[in-house]
Amino acid sequence: MKNELNDRLFTSLKGDFTPKFLATKDETGTPNVVPIISIQPFNRTTLIFGNFLMLKTERNLKVNTLVSVAVLGEDFYGATIRGKFKGFQPAGEYVDIINSSNMLRYNAYTGIRSAGVIEIVDISTPYSLSKIDVLSGNIRSKLHKAWGMKLSKGQKILHPQVAEKFQRIAAVKVCAFIDETNHPFAIPVMSLQPVAPDVLIFRKKPLEQHFHSLKTDMEMAATVITMDPVAFQVKGIYRDLETQWGAIILNKAYHASVPLQGKEIASVR
Template sequence: MTMKDRFDEGDLPNFEPDGKVGLMATVDPDGLPHITLITAMQALDTRRLVFGQFCEGRGKRYAEERRKVGFLFLSLDRRVWRGTASWTGKSDSGPEHAMMNKKPMWRYNSYFGIHTVHYLDVVSASGAEPIAMGRVVAGFAKGALAKAAIGPRLGPAPHPGAMNPWTSAFVSRPGNLKFAAYVGADGYPRVVPQLAASCSGGGRAYLPGTEYPEEVAGIPDGSSVALFAMALSMEDVLVRGRFRKAGSGGFVDVDWVYNSMPPVAERIYPPLRLSEKVTAF
């Protein structure tokens, strides 16, 4: 994949529709990858991105704190653009703030709108890449074989109950979109489509690597990998764990699960400690 330091001018209109998929990968305080769905993200020009914030979550905070970001756009005609960027600032007013709030998704929203816009400078950007559906189909077939042949040799998953049945089924569902993220040697996170990813029980996910095989094969063994799964109904979930290489793909021993859907984005596993019941007022 050839990367440049800017977008092609002709690609910019593809990032404007509300119906596209926009993803932002960030790095948490422990140096681990995180993925956030950001539909209100687009290019201002060939070298700058802007995204709007309407709810609170970890990804926006990590972008501001760590400044190194990975991004992905998936257009309505199933083309992908990927790259890295640096967070440069934010604003609660101005032309970009007004532009975001005039979009149909937000202009007619009775409850909330975009309250902050964030600015990113493009560091690297790919051209348009079509989703290779043949590789996705091959990935599901490879996954079934790998989970049966290789999975048992790995032994039990360290956290077999990390993903509940809903999460495991959701990640494995063929019609859902799935994307992996890892932190590169330069500290920038990268997002990689892995539509054929699936789960092996409640504690392990499998990345077949039939999509972007060289990149998946280059993820260091033992590194942390995040896997984001979403449906077109806007349901989504994020899991993360240690990557165990297996040929051109690999398994993720899931040890962390996160609900990124509004209204409350928060960790699911390990379970949060609940506050004690109030008995006296």
């Protein structure tokens, strides 16, 4: 493990619209993961991000400073960066850097309230996915409707709009769980697919080495972003299936983008 960004990761994190995700945990240890596109490197060992309508994440950071950041570049190259949150800066160089980014310079809502600072603790072995990996993983996940029927608790957690986003092959999907270092660990799970109104299935391959500390009955969160200006997060309990497969039995769904970020989505009746 290293705590300094290599050139490729540094470049990916500098991208204004590169998918980047921040995983935190609340006072009970429940993981939370949301897209935070403003995350960028200040230097090789420090990340900064804008505090922009991220109420749940902000609350979590007040009680638990262990975090992780997942980044996935255009070529499906990325890594999970474990870190320690060092606090928010209300003014100064960090705030100026974030506000000058292309994404926030013309923001329709407001400027950032402050800039968050993350000290990098270590960086996972980089992952690299191919388009074949993404396509085949999604197709295979879709075929496991039988697992969904067996695992479902009969709850209609996935609103049709949320389910449709998770069904998209072109979507970026990321899961989070608490790893062996007690960090919330964010990892891209591009094969994540709904197979019941309260069940998501995913194939661990080719990133199976990053799931070694994920065990049945652990709490898990997942988020999805697409080219549409909306994002969603779901939460539930993990179930280990066959060697290469896992499932999340869902119990909550939330908006993960402004202006409704953090608002729970009512179950479908």
